[in-house]
Amino acid sequence: MSVRDIFDEGNQDIFRVRTHAAGPDGELPLTPDMLINRPSGDIFGMTMNAGMGWTPDELDRDEILLISTLGGMRGPEGKPIALALHQGHYELDIQMKAAAEVIKAQNALPYAVYVSDPCDGRTQGTVGMFDSLPYRNDASMVMRRLIRSLPGAKAVIGVASCDKGLPATLMALASQHDKATVLIPGGATLPAVNGEDNGKVQTIGARFANGELSLQSARRLGCQACASSGGGCQFLGTAGTSQVVAEGLGLALPHSALAPSGEPVWIEIARASARAAVLLHKKGITTKDILTDEAIENAMMVHAAFGGSTNLLLHIPAIAHQAGCRIPTVDDWIRINKQVPRLVSVLPNGPVYHPTIRAFMAGGVPEVMLHLRRLGLLHEDVMTVTGSRLKDNLDWWEQSERRRTFKALLVKQDNVEPDDVIMSPEQARARGLTSTITFPMGNIAPEGSVIKSTAIDPSVINEDGIYYHKAPVKVYLSEKTAIYDIKHEKIKAGDILVIIGAGPSGTGMEETYQVTSALKHLSYGKQVSLITDARFSGVSTGACIGHVGPEALAGGAIGKLRTGDIVEIKIDCRQLHGEVNFLGTAADETLPTREDATAILNARTSHPDLMPDPQLPDDTRLWAVLQAVSGGTWKGCIYDVDKICAALKA
Numbered sequence: 001m002s003v004r005d006i007f008d009e010g011n012q013d014i015f016r017v018r019t020h021a022a023g024p025d026g027e028l029p030l031t032p033d034m035l036i037n038r039p040s041g042d043i044f045g046m047t048m049n050a051g052m053g054w055t056p057d058e059l060d061r062d063e064i065l066l067i068s069t070l071g072g073m074r075g076p077e078g079k080p081i082a083l084a085l086h087q088g089h090y091e092l093d094i095q096m097k098a099a100a101e102v103i104k105a106q107n108a109l110p111y112a113v114y115v116s117d118p119c120d121g122r123t124q125g126t127v128g129m130f131d132s133l134p135y136r137n138d139a140s141m142v143m144r145r146l147i148r149s150l151p152g153a154k155a156v157i158g159v160a161s162c163d164k165g166l167p168a169t170l171m172a173l174a175s176q177h178d179k180a181t182v183l184i185p186g187g188a189t190l191p192a193v194n195g196e197d198n199g200k201v202q203t204i205g206a207r208f209a210n211g212e213l214s215l216q217s218a219r220r221l222g223c224q225a226c227a228s229s230g231g232g233c234q235f236l237g238t239a240g241t242s243q244v245v246a247e248g249l250g251l252a253l254p255h256s257a258l259a260p261s262g263e264p265v266w267i268e269i270a271r272a273s274a275r276a277a278v279l280l281h282k283k284g285i286t287t288k289d290i291l292t293d294e295a296i297e298n299a300m301m302v303h304a305a306f307g308g309s310t311n312l313l314l315h316i317p318a319i320a321h322q323a324g325c326r327i328p329t330v331d332d333w334i335r336i337n338k339q340v341p342r343l344v345s346v347l348p349n350g351p352v353y354h355p356t357i358r359a360f361m362a363g364g365v366p367e368v369m370l371h372l373r374r375l376g377l378l379h380e381d382v383m384t385v386t387g388s389r390l391k392d393n394l395d396w397w398e399q400s401e402r403r404r405t406f407k408a409l410l411v412k413q414d415n416v417e418p419d420d421v422i423m424s425p426e427q428a429r430a431r432g433l434t435s436t437i438t439f440p441m442g443n444i445a446p447e448g449s450v451i452k453s454t455a456i457d458p459s460v461i462n463e464d465g466i467y468y469h470k471a472p473v474k475v476y477l478s479e480k481t482a483i484y485d486i487k488h489e490k491i492k493a494g495d496i497l498v499i500i501g502a503g504p505s506g507t508g509m510e511e512t513y514q515v516t517s518a519l520k521h522l523s524y525g526k527q528v529s530l531i532t533d534a535r536f537s538g539v540s541t542g543a544c545i546g547h548v549g550p551e552a553l554a555g556g557a558i559g560k561l562r563t564g565d566i567v568e569i570k571i572d573c574r575q576l577h578g579e580v581n582f583l584g585t586a587a588d589e590t591l592p593t594r595e596d597a598t599a600i601l602n603a604r605t606s607h608p609d610l611m612p613d614p615q616l617p618d619d620t621r622l623w624a625v626l627q628a629v630s631g632g633t634w635k636g637c638i639y640d641v642d643k644i645c646a647a648l649k650a
Contacts, residue, residue, distance in 0.1 A: 026056035034060075042152065054109075061109040064277060065153040066099055067143055067172070068092050069165035069186075071116040078229060086119035087189050088162035088239060091230025091261055095159050095184055095270035102274035111153070113146045115139050117165025120511055120537060121202060121233070125483065127615045130508040133314070133535070134623035136164045136171070137639060140322070143172035147179075155179060155277040159270070161186025161231060161261075163238040163538070167315035170246055174322035177288040180280035182385045183252045184273045185243040187261035189231035191355040195224040197347055198233035199517060199539035206518035209487035231261030234355040235347035237538030241308035242315065247365040248302030249319070250290045250384035254393045255402065258360040276385050283387055291323035294379035297336065298390070300328060301377055304340035304436045305368045306359075307349045307454045309538025310546065313437075317636030327635060330439055330448055338576055341425050342433045342454050343371055348520070348539045349455050351431055354421050361410035362418035366397040371424060432458060434465065438571055440545055440578030443598040444531065444557050447549030448634070449580060453573045455541035457526040465574035467543055469529045472586050473498045475563045477609055479507075479534070483514045486522070493527035496567055500559050502534035503551025504627060504637065506612045508620040513537035516544050529569055531580060533558055543569065545580055547633055552610055554628075557582070560604040566591065 028046045035043070046059045070092045072084025084090035096112055103110040117139060123129045147156055156176055158169035160183070173181040191197060204222055207213035213221075232239030243257035253273055259266040280286075296316065303312050317327045347353045363370075372378045373394055380391035397403055407418040423431065438453040453467070461467050473496045476482040482499055485491050503509050512534045519525035520541045529543040533551040536544055552559025561567070564586045571578040582601045584591040592600065612621070627633075629647045630640035 024050045024053070024056060026050070029057050029060040059109065061107055062154045062281065063109045063111060063150060063152045064103045064274075065147060065150050065156045066096055066110060066112040066159060067146060067156060067169065068096055068112065068114050068159035069117040069162070069169065070096065070114045070159075085116070085122060086162060087226060087228070087230050087261070088119070088186055088232045089116055089160070089165065092159050092161070092186055094230075094262070094267060095186065098267045098270040099157060099159070099184065099274035102271045103278065106275070106278045108154075108278055111150055115142050115146065115165075115168070117160070117162060117168070120163045120238070120513070121198065124202065124511065125479065125514045129510040130613065130616055130620050132164060132511065133509050133637060134620045136168045136315070136318070137623060137627070137637070139165060139168035140171040143168060144175055147172065147176060153179065154281045156181045157184060157273060157277050158182070159184045159186060161239055161243070163242070163311070166239065166242040166246070167318065170242070170249070170251065170315070170319050171322045173251060173287060174291055174319045176286075177324065178286050180277055180285060181251065181287045182273045182277045182280070183246045184270050185246060185252055185257045185259070187231040187259040187266045188240060188356050188360070189226050189234050190228035190260055190357065191234045192224045192227040195227070196221050197235055197355060198225055199235045199237065199348055200521055201225040202513065203517045203521040206483070206487055206514075207521060210489060210522055212523065228260070228262050233539070234357065235539045236306060236308060236344070236349065236356055236359075238309040238311040239538070240356045241303065241306065241312050241538055244302055244306050244308065244365050245299045245312055245316065248299035249295050250298070250382055250390065253385060254366045254397055255360070255364045257365055258356045260357050260360070276387070279387055280385060285383060285387055287323070289383045290385065291319075291325060292382060293326050295382045296320050296323075296325050296328060298379055298382060300333065300336045301340045301372055302365060302368060304337050305342060305372060306344045307342045307436045307452075310437060310450045310452050310536060311538055313450060313547070314535070314633060314636050318638050321636060321638045321640070330634060333437060334439060334576060337435045337437050339377060340372065340435065341428050342436055343368055343423050343425065343428050345421055345423065345431070345433070348541045351433070351458070352420065354416065358410060358414060358416055358421050361406050361414075362421040363403055363407060366394060367403070367422045369394055370398060371422075375425060434573045435576055438573065438576045438578045440569070440571065440580045442579040442581040443594075443601055444561070444567065444580045444582055445545070445548045446557060448547070449545050449549065450547040451543070451545045451571060451578060452536070452540070453571050453576065453578070456543050456571065456573065457541070460526050460543070461573055465572060467571040467573060468569070469496060469543060470566065470568040470583070471496045472564050473531075473561060473567045475500060475561050475607065477501050477607065478613065479510065479512045479515055483518065486515065486518050491528060493524040496529045496531065496569070498558065498561050498567075499530070499532040499534060500552040500561065500607060501610050501612070502532055503553060504624040504633065505551060505553040507534065507616065508624065509535050509633065509637070511535055511537045512546075513540060516540035516542060531558065531567070531569075543571070545569070549633065552606065553612060555606065557601050559606040559610050560601055562607065
């Protein structure tokens with residue numbers, strides 16, 4: 001290899017080069033007062049705007065900032081020039097353009113900046129997963145810096161779809177207390193007619209390894225899962241849940257979450273959101289008017305009613321922190337999940353595995369909120385980005401042509417009744433839907449843990465709503481070793497798997513979706529339980545207990561377990577009470593009392609091979625320390641600057 005292999009010496013076009021050019025025609029709309037009293041940055045900003053080609057006499061207008069997680073490069077027909085990391089940010093330029101055109105038509109000045117985002121699906125089982133959750137804080141910080149870099153911005157519009165970019169965007173918008181802000185959800189990928197959804201298709205490796213899928217089937221299924229080039233995954237994972245939570249907060253327009261990416265309604269949502277941002281600024285309605293303690297509770301209720309991802313237990317507190325609202329506690333989550341029934345039947349929870357686009361067609365968030373209103377649960381007086389109270393939005397929705405037409409289209413196109421996707425509380429109860437989340441305690445999780453109890457397979461829950469599993473455990477020090485055993489048929493029905501050292505200090509609190517997805521889609525998986533200090537993908541199902549605290553590397557009891565220890569799991573899916581306890585060892589002729597077992601476990605040292613992953617990035621190590629000082633996972637893995645400063649001074 002030499003320099004001659006790099007440069008195209010036959011290209012003579014490079015010598016047709018300009019060294020100067022005429023500047024833009026026209027004049028800036030400057031006044032003496034502006035020149036004397038406004039910062040030089042304001043004036044020079046106009047100079048650069050004219051240099052970019054904007055009509056000079058239109059430059060002294062209200063500035064509206066669009067901030068997006070856009071990734072990839074699309075050609076004129078939508079074909080990729082350069083691939084994105086995922087569909088969720090690949091088509092956002094369409095929504096950005098639609099919003100920008102509206103802003104210009106409203107005689108305001110649109111700006112666009114980008115902070116792209118990773119894909120949890122792409123990084124599953126790789127060291128890239130170690131950056132997933134920490135990325136959220138970094139991206140939100142960069143977004144806030146970019147917003148401050150347009151000091152005159154009157155409103156900020158966020159455009160995002162997926163697991164970490166959307167929570168980061170919501171955190172950044174929440175911090176803009178005195179500006180108008182609106183979130184445009186990036187929608188959902190169309191499901192393939194004869195394909196698997198994006199959650200199930202991630203298990204083709206495990207199913208092939210276990211002889212439950214042919215090579216040809218794996219090849220075909222792997223190719224055809226995504227039927228559109230944009231949008232978040234077709235299931236109610238963290239991406240979809242974050243979209244419905246944004247709407248539940250009042251930061252996104254009614255009936256904007258989970259729209260089919262690329263379709264006309266999805267583009268119109270962007271236009272309408274831009275109109276809303278301009279009107280909010282004119283009416284003087286800012287983020288602090290919308291994001292209140294009551295709005296946070298509404299979002300938690302929407303989360304519970306949809307059966308949302310447990311990752312929102314990390315994101316909603318972080319949004320509340322940025323908004324200056326009270327951070328919800330575990331007691332708040334328990335209270336709301338006991339009050340609010342699950343009403344939505346979509347992937348991954350069921351009982352019927354509808355793609356999330358059907359939830360949109362069935363009425364989406366406002367339809368769910370109508371049911372919650374009838375139960376007397378919602379705070380209806382909260383302000384929203386429509387400039388109206390939630391009560392007024394729901395009154396409009398109940399009588400709207402939009403509601404009637406989309407429901408009729410769902411019946412016509414998919415032969416699905418809307419009430420089978422979004423159910424009344426009575427119908428949901430009759431169908432056996434249980435509340436969303438349980439927080440097991442016990443000597444393995446003295447600070448608590450989380451299980452999406454609504455996603456446990458009903459066939460392993462008894463008639464009293466109890467999931468019970470008692471067995472010797474198999475302890476793994478990484479997800480990689482656990483998935484190896486699954487793929488090599490070393491895991492059997494009845495096993496309890498324990499993955500330790502996968503919390504914030506060990507892996508950046510990675511998702512363990514390789515394991516949880518394999519257990520869902522392997523024939524014996526519903527008879528296997530998982531306990532870990534890691535977290536789960538929003539599409540995970542089954543008896544999977546995560547967020548165990550304290551984490552193993554903080555001296556937590558979970559890190560003291562050994563293969564062969566007897567563990568008992570008991571989850572009451574109706575009363576939302578759970579326990580996860582070490583009972584003794586297989587060598588014990590008679591198991592000790594619960595008190596003695598706890599004392600035995602606490603007296604142990606941590607697993608001798610327990611350590612952070614050798615490939616843990618320094619960036620993630622720093623994040624882990626900062627979020628731990630700030631309150632850890634139960635505070636949302638935030639950066640509490642006051643606590644961090646106090647710790648450094650100490």
